[in-house]
Amino acid sequence: MISHAECPPPTEETIPAPSSLAMGQMGMWLFLGTEVMFFTALLATYLILRFSVAGPDGSGWPNPSQTHMNAWIGLGNTGLLLLSSVMVSLAVRALGQGSDGSATKALWLAIALGAGFLGVKAYEYHGKYEHRLLPGRIGEVFPEGSTISRRYDEGPGLPWLESIKPGLEATVGHEYRLILGKEKAAVPANPAQMLDSVRRNPGKSMAYDLLLALDKSEATPSMAARSVFQTSESIRFANQHADKEDRHQEDDLKTPTALPHGNLWASCYFALTGLHGVHLVIGLVVLGIPATLGVVGRLRPDSLPYLTNAALYWHFVDLVWIIIFPLLYLL
Amino acid sequence: MITEGTSTKVSGLPGTVEIAGAPPYLFEWSESAHWLPLAITGLALIAWIVSLRFKRAWAALFGFTLALMALWTLQSARSGLWLPESASLIADEVDGLFHLVMALTSIFYLLTQGVLIWTLLQPAPPGGRAARVHGNHLLELVWFTVPTGLLVYIALVQLPTWAKMKGQVPGAYLAAGYQPASDPADLLLTVTGRQWEWRMRYHSPDQPMPVNPLFWAATPAAEDIHAVNELHAWQGAKVRMMLRTTDVIHSFFLPQFRFKQDMLPGKTIPALLHTDRSNIEADGTERVWEIACAELCGGNHYRMRGKVVIHRDKKEFMDWLNRQKASQSERKESAAALPTPKPEARENQ
Amino acid sequence: MSHPNALHAGHHPGFVRTYIFSTDHKMIGLQYLFSSLFFLLVGGGLALLVRLQVGYPNESLGLLTRLIPGLARHIPESWGGRMSPEFYTMLFTMHASVMIFLVIIPWLTGAFGNFLIPLMIGARDMAFPVLNMLSYWFMWPAFGLLMASFFVDGGASGVGWTAYPTLSSAALPDGTLASPAARHAGLGQTFWLCALLFAGSSSLMGSINYITTVLHLRAPGMSLLRMPLTVWSLFITAILQAVALPPLTVALIMQLSDKVFGTVFFLPPGGAQFGAWSTGAGGGQPLLWQHLFWFYSHPAVYIMILPAMGMVSDILPVFARKPLFGYRPMVYSMASIAGLGFIVWGHHMFQSGMDPRLGTGFMLATILIAVPSAVKTFNWLATLWGSDIRFSAAMLNAMGFVSMFVIGGLSGIFMAVTPVDVHIHDTYFIVGHIHYVLFLSSLFALYGATHFWYPKMFGRMMSENVGRLHFALTFVLANCTFYPMHILGIGGHPRRYYDPTLYEFLQPMQSLNRFMTISAILLGFAQLLFLANFFLSLFLGKRADANPWGANTLEWQAPSPPPHGNFALPPVVVRGPYEYGGDGPQDHQPQTASA
Structure with missing residues (x-):
């Protein structure tokens, strides 16, 4: 038989009188306990998301310099x-x-x-x-030719493609129109020479190609995202070594990032x-x-x-x- | 459209499994739906009135409810409102497990309700005072170990079926993960859910089976055969389905196969269906097997109805597939004759 | 209702401080009780509309639009007086949300937790009275937002109370309040998320308060193992809430920011496409929501059943005049249910695309959690065995709980058997199961507890005969409404279907659906008996003395209703709470020494 019916009554000292200080501290510790759960869930979410993105193209999590x-x-x-x-x-x-x-x-x-x-x-x-x-x-960079990439091109990437247009225009719009003869130059310039100078700047070169592709309705979001990403990476790499090799710093891209x-x-x-x-x-x-x-x-x-x-x-x-x-x- | 159909079909009970020699039903659901709740309410009222005078009438209320449930269960099992027709060996196994659990839980249920009703009927303790009993170690031990034993048995007995359902070799299951087992499938298709239909893409049997079905699922080929809301296979075929969705979570539910699998946006989930029975009768008529969506996917969730056709042999299936292929290439040609439509402007600004 | 402060001379804090912004635990408990009763009506009404649609999917509900103002918007003439499928999804979503977050949890932990914990442990009030008041008033934004969401553009949330992405969260990159995924996943869903954040904060405050109160303010002699099981259950529930709620809060915040700021936590790589609409680029995982959501919502099932178990364990011995059988096993089994409850959430996800090996682990834990539930059931039955039962309304409801919880528990075993779950998952079997646990178990316990503690709350008795009639009707009609759901589920009837008659294999079940609908309507009307009994007894009920049931626990040593501060003299506890029967001069021995 389990019996706990008649236990001797406890003495007063077995149950300390509650103090509001102790209660306040306990409430605080309990609250912090819930906060621990809150941030545990948040950090776990971050770690799960982060370590499950080993991309099929080998592209991992963005590194701090990116x-x-x-x-x-x-x-x-x-x-x-x-x-x-x-x-x-x-x-x-x-x-x-x-x-x-x-x-x-x-x-x-x-x-x-x-x-x-x-x-x-x-x-x-x-x-x-x-x-x-x-x-x-x-802009998201997905593996070339994959279904995700195709899906991205059909809709989810379009707003981003829209959003980079002003940046492209600001980077190279004027030269682009001059070279293609869409705009009359005040001072006559040699289109070939101008194109050559555009080609020497990686940012401008990429923007020129993208504008061309956009005009021909050939640019897809994944293509644009890839070239923006690759160009920004190469600019970043070049700038890291620019001082050592005594070159000037390249301009950052003016478009939204990919x-x-x-x-x-x-x-x-x-x-x-x-x-x-x-x-x-x-x-x-x-x-x-x-x-x-x-x-x-x-x-x-x-x-x-x-x-x-x-x-x-x-x-x-x-x-x-x-x-x-x-x-x-x-x- | 369905209003008229419903009432006639309901009383006809399509798909009813008649059990030879079963006694006639006590009541017919279709006819009793409206008066039965009122009658039951009446009985409850009577129990209450009697209880005003005889408090043991409460035992009758509990007993009556118990009897009603037992009756419903038996009645439903008899009249075919039970597990749908089984279409595969794995479905038979699932049904076996279901009935095992049904039997065990019924025994427990009857036991506990029996004890409860007995406590309502039991004579008053001597002197009107119950003994002051606080517990009993032995009893606690018994009703801790017996359920534990039974439950562990239930846990173990289901493991092989679960492994098989997920297309895996039972022994190697814990090590194998979600990769489909390497045994070759006879038929490969993707099922893509979207609001609100199922899009099937069959791998052309003329082509060699792809080594990596996951890769095939991600890359549509020109030879693939497409169908909407129709799952075709043949009796005895091992069908590998790659489940995908373009928008929200859907759940591909085939009641006759005891098959259900969510489609998860961004993922391709492989699943194996081993068909063992055909739903084409000898005279060529078709028993309707349906596809349903089992995960809420928006307002028209209930409209994701499809059908399953399991042909009697591969030849019949190939006939269907070739017909499908022919109409597909026809459509393609007529589409090619038209000027290419401009990609639609996005609706959102 | 008599003035709760009437007995406390020289203390008159005024109307607002007494009835509205009160810090007295009893008044806060009553506030929770009254708002829960109101939302019980709302949630019940929503349920009846759901049942009407399923039972009579093709018939005009035009009559209703004349009866209920505002409904005409959702049941337009152009649909032939039928509701739209979107409205239907909204109905069951809000039915579940209202019942879970505004009725069962506040009624159990808010109303009874607040009212009973200090009284039962012999304290004057909660540890943090102001926090307690805040926790009630944090419910009001939740009430307001959920109710207001019916009237916003697009209507209330219609994505199910589980709110699975991407249906619930799909949004354009710059955030939008009109979701491409479902018409009701826009502003209505945003309101729903905010309402849950408020309700969650309220519960968190409550649980911190309960834990501190139980650990610090017990009367002398009230050792942990002398606490009534109601207190034990509320204490364990508070711990469950404190641990399980924060992850849900994180999930809600993430879904909210997915919708409003365009983050991509629950949007898969490549986004999602809805015809010509498409979301942003995505990159996250829809399954993550399910893990976070069920990490809270499975323990939430225990949050909704453990206090019910505790209160039933307190009611049974009083009316059986016999000690509770196996006090310690009862405490241990509650604790183990709570502990195991944290590792079984995956059993909601066997079909979700989760790794099947994980499924096996969750299956084992789920199977094991049936053991403590079985132990509890046997202990209740052993308590009744050989006793002299007094058939009060409270006792009948408590016995109804014991009887029906068995079904809710046993039907859970079907789901724990993974291969069987594949078939019955997301069918009416699940709907039946959850209603056996939440309606036929939790609600019966709540009805019983309300009858039982009503005299202590208001100083008057509820009508016993009306209470018994309400029980008789509710008991059979609830079984008529919910038991056939199991049968539908076995037949493969998916849940949340607007019109099941579209499917040939569901057509034979339609008459059963009608049967359930009619039973449900009768059941709904039977609940009015309870409400009438409750409200009329406030004025007409027989006056109650301090201990009308001859019960042992401390709250019955205080006057009915207890004054501000509860006890004239601090009680000193000398024995456990369940000393009934035996051969002494009295058939019960109260916990205090004085008696």
Whole structure:
């Protein structure tokens, strides 16, 4: 028989009286537990998507130089966050010792460092925007002649083909029309010579060929994406060695980017950094409250449980970045 | 279009499997659909009224519901509202598993309901007080181990069938993954789902069977024969189907073959169908076997109806295929005579 | 309804703080209860429309358009008074979404979780009362968005409550609110995703609150293994939610951004084409959604059944006047259901194109999860064995649960047998199974629990005779509505079909479909009995004393309804919750020492 009917009544000390501090901390830890699940799912999604894209054409995941990811910027940002975590710890310690003045200072420093992180992130986002590395707006490079590539040409790639036209036009439109005699030149020029000069610039040469193919209705999205991708790769390669070989730097392409798995990369990049950024903004608000209280001189030691929890959260956001950084910038 | 057809067909019950010597049905669904729920409601009301005076009437309510279910199940099995006609050996195996589980679960169900109804009828405990029993280790152990044993048996007994269904050698199954087994198929085709039809592309039997069916599925050839919403094969053929979709997830469902497989955008999923029976009668009439979509694919999900024709032999199948081929090349020629149409402008701006 | 604060002298926080933005766990529980009852009506109405269409696919529903304003838009004259197939998909999608996210989960964990946890463990309130209030008010954006989605351009989501991409997510690269995949996967689906995000946040707040409350605020002597099983089940459910919800949140955010920003998480390489429409280039995996979705939604099934099991385990001993049989096995089996519940999600995906070897693993876990369910059933039956049953409405509903959960559990074994699942997957067999678990099990437990705790909530009794009549009718009619679904499924009747008569092999089943439709309508009307009983008893019910059922658990030691702060003196617990029967002076021994 299982019997648990009559147990001796417990003494008071077996059940400690609940304290709101302990409960608050527990609630925070539980919340962070759910956050761990959140970022686990997010990072798992990223890793699954990333490691399942070994393309049949051998094209793997975009490498950092293709996506203009600068590991130094990421590292700098990691430093900023780490420093701000230190500041928050100092603030908690200072408040614990009753020194609300130095706690306030430390808090504002932490907030400034966090805001600095966001500033750097904004700079990075701006770079992605400049390079048109935006999800859904990148030309995809699929294996030549494959069904995926054919499907891409029949519809999904057409908006991208549309979107590169202004860039092509800006790169070589004028020369293109002059060479083909579609436009009368003010100063008579030799078309052959002009074509020769276009051919010497890889970007212009590619744009010229694409414009020609577009005019003949021969350009397909996959063809255009391949030539944009290959040209940008060769420009990138040439520019890497330009200084050594004493050549001038080639101009970057003015068209939107084409990149194998580029859209998936951009989706993951923006989801990971964006959701982390949202957490960071919330953290800034959470830290901003005691910091503001400190400025008006109302930060009291009884805010310590709140500040401890806020610090926990801040450290967690910091930790998440420490995991995201190598996965996104270095891997 | 169907309104008139429905009522006549329903009472006719096409596909009914008559069991010799079975007693006549207690009721006919088609005729009882409207009054039966009311009658059952009436019985429930009576049970409630009686229970106001005799509380043991609640046992009758539980017993009545149990009887109703048993009756329905037997009635349905008898009147052909049961597993569809089986068209392959694997379908027979699946049916065997189904009936095994049916038997085991029925025993458990009757057991638990029997105990429940008994507890409603049992005499009051002596003195009106039940014994203060908190549990029993032995009993717990028994009703932990017996279900576990049975369930493990069910888990193991199904493994070979699952492996075979996925076109794999049962022994090598765990190592083999999703690659189709190497045994040669007699017929190769792709089935491409799209909103809302099935597009079949048959590999021309004049050509040698491709080494890599996945590659063939991705590269249509001029010799391929196309059909819409019709799956043809012959009795005894091993059919390798490469399932694809161009838009959303569809699920290719062949009830007679106990076959169902989702089509996943961006993937080609190989599947094997071993046909063992034909649906062409000796007099040339055809029993209708249908294809249905089993995964919601938009508003007209219910309209993805196709049909399966399993010819009696390969010759009949080849006749159909050649006819199909001939009409296809005719269409091609007439299409070639027309000026090439410009690619349609995209509807979205 | 009597004033819940009436007994607490000197504390009058005003109308808004008492009834609307209340931080009192009992009021929040009641708020959940009332909104769940409202959405039960909404969800039930949607279900009846679905059944009408399946039962009578070719007949005019013109009459309904005159009865229900706004319906005429979806049942146009030009269709001969029939609804459009798109409207039909919208109906069953919203029926499931409303019932799962706005009725069953809030009713079980929101209403009863809030009302019962502090009372049953002897606490004055939840650990975080303000968070508790927030968790209720986070439901309102979800309510509002789901209801509003019916009226937006394109109508509510019509892609099934599982919202599988690419049907649900297909969008042009720059995002669009009119999806090429399905007319109702545009703005309506976007609203649906946002509503679920809100409902999820609400559940997360609730679960953090419940876990902390149970771990920190138990009365002296209330050791974990003296907690009533209701508390155990809600505690385990809270853990399930805390672990399973965040991945769903990630999935919802990704689908939302696929639709709005043009990301490609669930869009395959090369995109998807819909006639002349096509999506962006793609690059992701549609199957990923299914994994993330079922990683939440399978545990969600246990979230919807575990609290029901707990409450039934508390109701049975009270009316059997006999201790619960096997308290510890019950706790362990609930914990193992929760644990195993995390590794069985793939059994929804045997046909999805997932590697069949994975299918085998998920099959084994799924088969094993039937064991703790069986153990629970046998323990309930053993509790009833040799007892003197009192046939109250609460008891009948609890016994209805025990009886019907067996069917829901056993029909699950068919699906765990992978080769059989190939045939019955996505047929009416599944629909029957899920309704045996969610309607005939969870809802019976909820009806029973509502009857049982009603006196504690409102200080009045519900009518027993009406309650029993409601049970009798619901029990047989629900079986008439849902049992034949198994038979349809065995025959291969796919679910979510607007007009099954198109198929020759489904035509013989049409009369069965009609039978179910008529039963469902009668069933729907029978539920009005419950609602009438519930609302009329608020005013007309017999006054209840503190412990009308002679129950042991702590909530019955507080006045009915309990005042703000629940207990005049903090209770001290000296024994387990199920000391009924035996030869003592009383046939029950309450958990507190004083009695």
